[in-house]
Structure formats: C-alpha cells, structure tokens
Amino acid sequence: MNEQIPPRNAAPGLEPETVISVRDLRVQFGDREVLHGIDLDVGRGETLVILGGSGSGKSTLLRVLVGLQEPSGGHIHIRDVDLCRATPAELAAYRKTLGISFQGGALFNSMTVAENVALPLREHTSLEESTIQIMVRLKLEEVGLAGFEDYFPSQLSGGMRKRAAVARALAMDPEILFFDEPSAGLDPIIAAGIDQLILRLKEAFHMTVIVVTHELASAFLIADRMVLIEKGNIIASGPPAEFQASTHPRVRQFLDRVAEPEIEDELDYLQLLTETLGAGRRPRGSKVR
Amino acid sequence: MELTVRIGRATLAGLAYLGGLARLGLRAAYYAFVAPFRGKPMRFQRAVHQSMAVGVEALPILSLISFFIGVILALQGAYELRKFGALNYVSSAVAISMTRELGPLITAIVVIGRSGSAFAAEIGTMKVTEEIDALETMALDPVQFLVMPKFLAMALMLPCLTTWADSMGVFGGALFGVAGAGFTFRGYLLSTFDALQLRDITTGLIKSIVFGGTITAVGCYEGFRTGAGPEQVGRSTTSAVVASIFLVIAVDLVFTAMFYVLGRG
Ligand SMILES: Nc1ncnc2c1ncn2[C@@H]1O[C@H](COP(=O)(O)OP(=O)(O)OP(=O)(O)O)[C@@H](O)[C@H]1O
Numbered sequence: 001m002n003e004q005i006p007p008r009n010a011a012p013g014l015e016p017e018t019v020i021s022v023r024d025l026r027v028q029f030g031d032r033e034v035l036h037g038i039d040l041d042v043g044r045g046e047t048l049v050i051l052g053g054s055g056s057g058k059s060t061l062l063r064v065l066v067g068l069q070e071p072s073g074g075h076i077h078i079r080d081v082d083l084c085r086a087t088p089a090e091l092a093a094y095r096k097t098l099g100i101s102f103q104g105g106a107l108f109n110s111m112t113v114a115e116n117v118a119l120p121l122r123e124h125t126s127l128e129e130s131t132i133q134i135m136v137r138l139k140l141e142e143v144g145l146a147g148f149e150d151y152f153p154s155q156l157s158g159g160m161r162k163r164a165a166v167a168r169a170l171a172m173d174p175e176i177l178f179f180d181e182p183s184a185g186l187d188p189i190i191a192a193g194i195d196q197l198i199l200r201l202k203e204a205f206h207m208t209v210i211v212v213t214h215e216l217a218s219a220f221l222i223a224d225r226m227v228l229i230e231k232g233n234i235i236a237s238g239p240p241a242e243f244q245a246s247t248h249p250r251v252r253q254f255l256d257r258v259a260e261p262e263i264e265d266e267l268d269y270l271q272l273l274t275e276t277l278g279a280g281r282r283p284r285g286s287k288v289r
Numbered sequence: 290m291e292l293t294v295r296i297g298r299a300t301l302a303g304l305a306y307l308g309g310l311a312r313l314g315l316r317a318a319y320y321a322f323v324a325p326f327r328g329k330p331m332r333f334q335r336a337v338h339q340s341m342a343v344g345v346e347a348l349p350i351l352s353l354i355s356f357f358i359g360v361i362l363a364l365q366g367a368y369e370l371r372k373f374g375a376l377n378y379v380s381s382a383v384a385i386s387m388t389r390e391l392g393p394l395i396t397a398i399v400v401i402g403r404s405g406s407a408f409a410a411e412i413g414t415m416k417v418t419e420e421i422d423a424l425e426t427m428a429l430d431p432v433q434f435l436v437m438p439k440f441l442a443m444a445l446m447l448p449c450l451t452t453w454a455d456s457m458g459v460f461g462g463a464l465f466g467v468a469g470a471g472f473t474f475r476g477y478l479l480s481t482f483d484a485l486q487l488r489d490i491t492t493g494l495i496k497s498i499v500f501g502g503t504i505t506a507v508g509c510y511e512g513f514r515t516g517a518g519p520e521q522v523g524r525s526t527t528s529a530v531v532a533s534i535f536l537v538i539a540v541d542l543v544f545t546a547m548f549y550v551l552g553r554g
C-alpha cells in the first residue's frame with residue numbers, strides 16, 4: 001500500500017486525468033483474434049459502461065485490463081504504468097488498487113462469505129481482526145448480505161453470490177472497480193440497489209468504475225460514457241445522451257433490441273415447433289424486423 | 290524418419306513437462322524458505338490444515354494396507370526361506386523390504402490416490418471457476434497461497450507416514466512370525482531391530498521426501514493446466530494420478546540405483 005498516487009487535477013473543469021489508456025489493443029486465442037485494435041481512455045472518477053453482444057469480447061477486455069490476459073498487440077497504460085511491461089511488483093501494486101467482480105462471481109468456495117471479503121484485508125493490510133470484522137460487515141450490509149457472513153458460497157443463491165463478489169471487490173476501497181455483468185441474474189430491486197451503490201461510490205469516493213452490462217436501463221442510469229463493442233471492435237462511444245440519439249444502425253439495433261435478421265428462419269422454425277407441440281405461442285421478446 | 294520425429298517430439302514434451310514441474314517446485318521453495326525472510330507471510334495455518342488432510346486422515350487406510358503388505362511379504366518370504374530352513378530370517382526380510390522399498394512406495398501410492406488427485410481437483414476447479422484469476426487480481430500469488438503450503442505439508446507428512454507404514458508392515462510380519470514361524474512377539478521385534486541398519490531407514494525416508502515433492506508438483510501442475518470447463522477437472526485428476534505413479538517409480542529407480550552405487554563404496 002505504498003505505491004504513489006499521482007496528483008489529482010487541481011481545478012475542476014480541466015481535462016480529467018486519464019487513469020486507463022488503451023491503444024490498438026489486440027487479443028488472440030490461438031489463431032483467432034477476438035479484439036481487433038481497441039482504443040479506449042477512462043478518466044479518473046468516470047463510469048464507463050461497456051455494451052456489446054454475447055461473445056463480442058467484453059470479458060476479454062476486462063481480463064486484459066486487470067493483467068490476466070496477455071494482449072497480442074497494442075499498449076495499455078494504467079496511470080503511468082505500462083501494463084505489458086510492468087514488473088511483478090508494479091503489477092501487484094496496481095492490483096492492490098483495483099477491485100473486480102467476475103462474471104461468474106469467482107468466490108472462493110472453500111471459504112465463507114465473510115472470509116472471502118476479509119481475504120484481501122488480511123493479506124494486504126495489518127488491520128486488527130476486530131477492525132476487519134467491522135469492515136466486512138459494512139461491505140456486506142452495502143450489498144444487502146448482512147447476516148450471511150458464515151454461509152459458504154455453495155449455500156447462497158446465484159444473485160447472492162454475485163452480490164458477495166461485489167462486496168469482495170469493494171473490500172480494499174479500490175480506486176478502480178471492474179464489474180462484469182454485476183446485475184445479471186439479480187431481481188430488479190436488487191439490481192437497482194447495485195446501480196445505486198455504483199452511483200454512491202462514484203459520488204463519495206470518486207471511484208473509477210468500468211461496468212460490463214446488458215441491462216440498458218441500468219447502463220443509461222450509471223454511465224458517464226458508453227462504448228459498444230461488436231465482434232472485437234468498438235463501433236460507438238460517447239455519453240449516454242449522444243448514444244440515445246445515435247443514428248448508427250448497429251447502435252440503434254442494440255438499443256431498440258431488434259433481433260438479427262438471420263434469426264428469422266430460426267424463429268419460423270421455433271414457431272412451427274411450438275405449433276406442432278400445440279402451444280401455439282410465439283417465443284417471448286422476439287420482434288422481427 | 291517419421292518415427293524419429295515422433296520420438297523427438299515426445300522427448301521434448303516430456304522435458305517441457307519436467308521443466309514445468311521443476312519451476313513450480315522452485316517457486317514454492319522460494320516462498321517457503323526465502324520469502325519469509327523478506328517479510329512475506331509464511332502461511333503456517335494453511336500448511337497445518339493441509340498436513341491434517343494429507344497425513345492424519347490417511348492413517349487408517351495406510352495402516353491397513355501396510356499391515357496387509359507386511360503379512361504378504363512374510364508369507365512370500367517364508368515360502369522361499371523355508372526351503373533353506375532359514376525361516377527365522379523372515380523378520381529381517383520383511384523389515385528390510387519394508388523400510389527400504391515398500392514402506393515409502395506404498396505410502397506414496399496411497400498419498401497419490403488421496404492427496405495428489407485432490408490437489409489437482411482442487412486447483413483445477415479453482416481454475417475453472419476463475420478463483421485462481423480472482424487470487425491473482427488480489428495480488429496474491431496462487432503458488433504462494435495454494436501450492437507452497439501443500440509442499441510443506443507433504444515434505445513434513447510423507448516421512449512421518451512412511452515411518453508409520455514401516456512399523457505397521459513390521460507388525461504385519463510379526464503376525465505371521467508369531468502365528469506361523471514360532472517367534473514370540475518380543476523376539477520378532479528384537480530380531481527386526483537386529484537386522485535393520487540406520488541406513489535402511491534413512492534411505493527410505495529420503496526417498497519419501499522426494500516422493501512427496503514429486504506428488505505435490507504433479508498434482509498442482511496438472512491442476513493449473515486444467516482447461517476451461519468442468520469436465521477438464523476430471524482429466525487433470527486422472528493425469529495427475531497416472532503421471533505421479535510413473536514419476537514416483539522413476540524417481541525410486543534413480544534413487545535406489547544411486548544408493549546402491551554409493552552403498553558399495
Ligand atoms: N480462454 C479462451 N480461449 C479461447 N477463446 C476464448 C477464451 N476466452 C474467450 N474466448 C473467445 O473470445 C470471444 C469473446 O469472449 P468474451 O468472454 O470476452 O465475450 P463476452 O463479450 O464477455 O460475452 P458474454 O456477454 O457472453 O459474457 C468469444 O468468441 C470466445 O469464444
């Protein structure tokens with residue numbers, strides 16, 4: 001916890017300080033390139049929402065940004081550290097300032113919820129055990145999991161696991177927060193609670209938050225800026241209002257939830273199937289162009 | 290040509306595998322013996338916890354197996370010794386084969402089945418559920434956090450288990466000695482101690498420590514190699530068991546040959 005924090009920009013209204021800067025980022029799995037030259041800047045205290053279809057490379061982008069996946073090309077600068085050339089010590093220092101909640105939660109299944117949240121505190125701080133207990137309780141209250149301290153992840157519902165993962169990501173009061181679909185699988189009330197939490201963190205701690213989500217309502221509520229990724233390329237980027245007014249056909253398609261035209265055949269097939277089965281209903285939520 | 294290429298490839302793959310094991314072992318050794326002096330925590334509690342799982346919980350099954358092996362050794366030995374009227378040598382035959390060879394080997398096999406496979410399954414599952422990734426993003430090295438305590442536990446528990454297995458084997462031999470070869474229990478034990486040299490016991494224990502290192506390295510390495518998807522965990526566990534058995538026996542051969550050469554001089 002002794003890494004240097006670069007000075008904040010003194011006067012408000014100036015160009016915000018860039019915390020994450022990505023240039024021409026490429027990622028390859030074997031012969032297959034899944035990110036084709038991503039350019040991205042995230043300012044301090046900014047909430048960036050990453051939108052995009054399934055398999056478009058959102059999780060991969062997050063994994064690269066936290067140093068879990070080696071890019072095959074391009075540059076990533078976090079504050080003044082070049083992530084691709086960082087020494088183990090620099091990488092560790094950066095990671096102590098970030099919190100991440102993975103798409104699948106990634107809670108430690110051999111530990112209770114409280115132990116999960118307490119782990120980074122126990123490992124990286126010299127806080128008293130009693131202080132750690134209090135902090136753990138506060139974080140769990142924050143996500144509405146007070147009273148579940150001694151449950152194991154396997155004893156929680158999917159949504160509760162998600163929330164426990166969010167609590168763990170918050171444990172070290174990180175400067176940068178990464179959320180991979182924090183509200184997928186949560187009921188609307190709790191999902192709204194997570195949105196409020198993100199807004200509160202931004203207000204109170206000026207945290208930089210990067211959220212991958214499919215929930216459009218939530219995205220428009222929390223975002224300072226949005227990017228839309230499609231097949232490994234950023235095809236649109238801008239503040240929510242600009243996004244809302246965009247005439248870019250792919251952006252419109254995404255925001256208006258228009259099904260892919262190719263799916264038509266599949267829908268016909270599904271309809272035929274349901275009709276033959278006697279149900280006679282069209283599949284829900286399908287609006288064919 | 291085709292054949293030589295294939296042999297070459299297989300050799301390279303084998304060497305790469307051994308290299309991976311060695312790297313893992315060295316990193317764990319660094320965290321166990323060097324890093325604590327640089328202010329990094331030692332994870333004693335985790336090592337103790339692992340030792341319980343590796344050592345104490347293996348005692349019942351190991352006792353039973355090594356006792357049976359002791360009886361079997363005595364029976365097989367007696368079959369041959371009786372022909373020479375040397376039935377009273379059965380105690381030394383059992384003692385020496387147990388301490389030098391079978392005690393360490395049986396212990397290793399039991400530990401592979403119980404713990405080597407469990408290491409691979411544990412780390413493999415954590416890999417699949419992104420728990421390993423979560424550790425890394427918390428700036429915790431999985432080798433320090435998961436692997437090092439396992440190495441410590443194994444290095445500590447395998448010699449203990451082996452000593453225990455040796456004794457249970459001797460008791461197994463004693464059962465036959467008393468029931469079928471006219472020994473008294475006390476007499477059987479005394480002649481066992483007469484036959485054993487300290488070197489028999491130490492070579493066995495040295496082997497057992499190396500076995501412990503091998504089993505841990507293979508189990509953890511296979512765990513980390515687990516690909517995406519739960520079905521890969523099963524594959525890792527299987528390869529951990531197969532590779533450990535092979536490597537333990539190969540290491541056994543090397544060490545036995547080495548002790549043989551050294552022992553002559
Ligand atoms: N470890 C991996 N090995 C090979 N291919 C991978 C790997 N991880 C991801 N991919 C591929 O990269 C592409 C992007 O995956 P990614 O997980 O980033 O998608 P995503 O945008 O997060 O999708 P979703 O919304 O469904 O979570 C996919 O086509 C996937 O097949």
Ligand SMILES: [Mg+2]
Nearest residue numbers: 058059060103
């Ligand atoms: Mg994803």
